Every structure is written in structure tokens, then in C-alpha cells.
């Protein structure tokens with residue numbers, strides 16, 4: 125088995141960049157990482173593939189992403205104000221698919237959130253479909269498969 | 285009206301901690317009161333456990349709770365429903381795991397006892413040693429009495445309780461209105477969101493008929509709406525009302541225009557539903573049906589709170605489960621139409637995702653407020669929670685019930701009076 129480490133490095137750099145933007149609430153920059161029709165998806169059922177026809181925790185097109193960010197940045201959401209911060213670790217990256225138009229990358233994430241002095245952790249598999257662009261990639265799809273997606277979650281006022 | 289007196293001279297019984305316009309804060313956190321609630325409330329009335337559409341076929345099942353008791357809702361081969369305690373009659377293991385599914389039988393993983401979908405004990409491995417010891421017929425999974433109304437399934441530990449329809453009473457009319465949002469199709473569960481919050485179950489119960497909080501805590505949700513929709517959600521000064529339906533049930537009508545979804549089918553299509561209308565037209569639906577489905581897609585303009593654990597809230601079922609005095613699990617169950625156009629059900633799910641669930645634009649802020657109620661209620665040795673808003677501005681509804689303004693706390697008072705009555709009864713252990 126040969127691993128295209130060059131491509132893997134590029135994808136890793138991009139995904140780490142995205143992670144850093146999100147942990148540091150640089151949401152406007154995050155919005156610009158996306159393709160026009162890109163979808164941000166957090167399923168309730170990790171075996172599901174037909175996201176449009178099932179209930180998700182989030183299924184955000186460009187409009188919903190913009191509104192989600194607006195909500196977090198507005199100062200109007202008391203729960204968003206109570207999130208002291210998030211720190212996410214991303215590792216175990218693997219390129220699952222490589223075509224001329226896009227690549228599919230899977231990786232592991234553990235996101236830690238501090239809220240009201242309580243640490244909550246969210247282990248998840250992330251699946252990205254990235255399209256090459258002039259300066260690297262754009263996100264065409266990001267699926268956040270929380271390990272406890274079908275359990276009783278705490279409420280989420282940040283972006284995975 | 286009650287003065288804000290100290291609790292010193294009254295006994296510490298939960299029933300005495302409920303007055304007409306206020307309840308003592310200890311009701312949120314006292315573990316002994318919590319145990320008493322499980323006994324006197326949750327084991328003593330009809331508890332919602334699911335919707336028939338969640339177990340559509342022979343062999344379908346879903347798991348649920350009645351208070352602290354894990355139960356299974358199953359449909360047998362003759363399509364009859366059963367509510368079974370999820371406890372093997374041998375040494376007690378659960379015989380069914382997972383949220384829902386399909387099976388031919390419930391087989392205990394420990395020693396392999398096998399139960400039918402109706403709970404009957406069918407198979408015991410190596411049965412010889414039980415000869416003369418036990419008879420299979422004596423050991424089915426325990427079953428609970430259950431009844432349904434409009435597809436909502438309730439179960440109870442109290443065998444001699446009144447029929448479900450009597451228990452629902454004045455709420456039935458509102459359930460009938462609620463199910464119209466299937467748009468002419470039978471109401472169907474499309475999925476659910478699950479979350480918990482560190483607080484008492486009654487904080488959630490109160491919230492369902494609390495219009496007062498909406499423009500404040502949900503400001504960020506309202507900001508995400510188009511102007512016309514934001515206007516619809518600006519209902520505090522409108523003609524809405526809260527009506528005490530008896531038995532602890534109540535209804536809060538926020539948007540009177542959306543009480544009956546089969547009325548006023550001539551309304552123009554709102555901007556928020558243009559995409560749905562177009563999708564329906566593209567599928568070949570005629571304009572009448574387009575308008576009907578668009579109106580149904582709004583959901584109803586009211587929240588119906590059914591004491592103690594479920595509500596029919598605008599477009600979804602809210603189900604609560606008390607886990608401990610200070611932890612509550614909530615399900616937000618998304619609804620659509622069985623056999624309805626896919627675009628209709630998709631729109632319903634997208635609207636649900638917008639507000640509800642752990643990542644919605646509304647629920648996290650509710651959860652934050654409830655967490656802070658729980659935390660704040662720990663301050664001080666003594667203190668009361670006020671539910672007296674609108675108490676001096678009541679009227680009689682056309683159905684003869686006590687009703688108050690849309691942002692009154694009439695529904696909470698109704699629920700607490702039922703609670704008080706149940707908690708005052710001598711426990712039957």
C-alpha cells in the first residue's frame with residue numbers, strides 16, 4: 125500500500141486550519157472555506173446516508189451556516205455566551221477517495237468544551253469531501269459523526 | 285394572594301409546597317421529593333411512551349421509560365400493541381436494547397430465555413431442570429395497561445385508572461387539531477432529537493406553556509427569521525391565551541390563526557414556504573393541495589401540555605423523562621405525514637432542525653435558562669418560584685375553562701394543582 129503523503133499533508137494542513145478557526149471563533153473566515161453548495165451535516169444516525177430525507181442534528185446549507193454563525197456572533201444567544209471555549213484535537217487522517225474533482229478524507233476528532241466550569245467531550249469521526257481550489261481546498265461536505273449521536277446530548281452552542 | 289413568607293411553619297410535604305401562585309424551590313432538588321414523585325405521579329397516571337407510527341409493522345418495537353422503568357412498546361404478529369417491562373423473568377437482564385427496530389422475538393442474552401412479541405415466554409434452554417419448578421405460562425414479561433388516542437400511546441402502572449380518553453378530557457379536542465398537520469396524511473414520526481439538562485423535570489414542564497420567555501431567550505432565533513415570520517412569532521400582544529384544560533393539562537395558543545390548519549386555506553404562500561410550494565407544484569400537486577400542505581407545514585399555533593410527560597408543541601412532540609431530581613432527559617420528536625410528498629416531510633425536518641434539538645437555534649438557549657433556574661434555586665435556605673403571572677386577569681373560555689393571557693402562567697398553575705393533588709394522596713406501595 126502506498127500512501128500519497130503529499131496529498132495527505134495538504135489535506136491535514138487544511139483541516140487543522142479549519143479546526144483552529146473554529147476553536148478561535150473566527151467564524152467569518154470559516155464561512156469562506158466552503159463551496160457554494162457545500163453542506164455541514166451532523167446526523168442523528170451515523171449509518172444514515174440520505175441526509176436530506178432524514179432528521180439531522182444539523183443540515184446546514186450556505187444560508188443556515190451563515191445564520192448559525194450570526195446567532196453565535198450576535199451576542200443574543202445566552203447559551204453561546206456561556207461557552208468558555210472549545211479545544212479540538214484532530215488525528216488519524218486517511219484519504220478514502222481521490223478523484224479529479226474531489227477527495228474524501230476521514231479523521232478522528234475529540235472536541236472538549238468548557239461551559240459553566242464543566243468539561244464536556246465529544247469524540248467523533250469527521251468525513252470531509254474537499255474540492256481543490258486555487259489556494260488549496262474548499263469544503264464541499266463535512267459530516268460530523270458524533271459517537272453519541274443517538275444518545276442524550278448536551279446542547280451545543282458552538283460549531284463542530 | 286400569598287405573601288412571600290418563610291417556609292418555617294409548614295411541614296416539608298411536597299403537596300404543601302405548592303400554593304396557588306407559587307411553588308417552593310425545594311421541589312426542584314429534594315431527592316426525597318423526587319422519589320415520591322416517581323411513586324405518586326409517574327407510577328400513578330398515564331405516561332406517554334410513543335406514537336403508533338414508530339412501530340408500524342408486525343415485529344416493530346421501540347424502547348421507552350415509564351418513570352424509572354424501562355419498557356418496550358411492541359407490535360405482535362396480529363398487529364396488536366403491547367407494553368412490556370424490559371426485564372427478563374429469570375434473573376432480570378433487559379431483553380431488548382436500542383431505540384427501535386424489528387425482531388421476531390425478544391431473546392434474553394444471558395441464559396437465552398425467549399419471549400414472543402406479546403411478552404409470552406416461549407423458550408427456555410435446557411428446560412429439564414425446571415421440571416416441577418416453574419411453568420412457562422406463569423412467567424411472561426410483565427405487561428402494562430396501555431391505550432392510544434390519535435396514535436399517541438400511553439401506558440400506566442395503575443390498572444384501575446380511568447380510561448385514557450377520560451384522562452385526556454378537554455385536551456382531546458386539541459390533539460384532534462394537532463394531528464391535522466399531517467396535511468391530510470396520518471401523522472408520522474420522522475425522527476427525534478435527544479438531549480438532557482442538569483435540572484428538574486418540572487422546569488421543562490413549566491416551559492411548555494411559557495410564552496413570556498420566547499422573545500427574550502429566543503432572540504437569536506427570531507433574528508434568523510424573515511420579517512413576516514418574525515412577526516408571526518411576535519405573539520405576546522396578540523389574541524392568544526392559555527387555557528387550563530383540567531387534569532393538569534393546558535393549552536397555550538400563541539398564533540390563533542394557526543389553530544385549525546384546515547381553515548383559511550386561501551392564505552397566500554409565505555416567503556418561508558415558497559420553496560416547498562414550488563417543489564409541490566413541480567411534483568404536479570394542484571394549487572389547492574399546495575396550499576393545504578403549506579398550511580399544514582407550519583404546524584399548529586399552540587402548545588398542548590399533557591401532564592406529566594408529553595406535549596404536542598406546535599410541530600413536534602416533547603417528551604420528558606425524570607432521571608433524578610437534578611437531571612432530565614428530553615426528546616423532541618419530529619413529525620410529518622405518512623405517505624405525504626417527500627418535499628413536505630423534508631421541509632418539516634428542516635424546520636425542526638432550525639429550532640429544536642441540541643443544535644437548534646432555540647433549544648440550547650432554553651436549556652441554558654433551565655440550567656440556571658436549577659442552579660439559582662439552590663441559593664438561600666428558603667425561597668419560592670412564582671407562577672402567579674396573570675392570576676388576576678382570568679376569564680372563562682368558550683369551553684368553560686379558566687383562561688388567561690397568552691403570557692400568563694395559567695398552564696403552570698393548572699399543572700401544579702394536579703401535582704399537588706397527586707402528591708397529597710397517600711402512597712400505595
Ligand code: FES
Pocket residue numbers: 372373374375376377392393394395396397
Ligand atoms: S437473566 Fe434472562 S435468561 Fe437468565
Ligand SMILES: [Fe+2]
Pocket residue numbers: 491497498502646650
Ligand atoms: Fe423556549
